[in-house]
Amino acid sequence: MLVSPKLDLLEWEAPRALTTARRDENEAEVAVAALVAAVLGIAVAVVIYICSVCQARSYNACLNAVKNYWTRGC
Numbered sequence: 001m002l003v004s005p006k007l008d009l010l011e012w013e014a015p016r017a018l019t020t021a022r023r024d025e026n027e028a029e030v031a032v033a034a035l036v037a038a039v040l041g042i043a044v045a046v047v048i049y050i051c052s053v054c055q056a057r058s059y060n061a062c063l064n065a066v067k068n069y070w071t072r073g074c
Helices: 020-053 060-070
Strands: none
Touching: 020 060
C-alpha cells in the first residue's frame, strides 16, 4: 500500500533567487552542453553526407565508406 506524504503548505519555502555567480555557472553549463550537442550534430551530418555520396545503403557499407572516405574516397 502506498502512503502519500503529507503536504504542508505552511512549511513550504519559496525558491531562493540565484546569485550572479550561480547564474554565470548555470549559463556556462548550458553553453558547454550546447557546444557538445552542436559538435555531435555536425559529426552525424558528416556521416550522413558521406554515406549518401558514397551510396552506402547498409550499416556496414556506411561504416566502410566513412572509414575509406578520408584516405581513398568512395
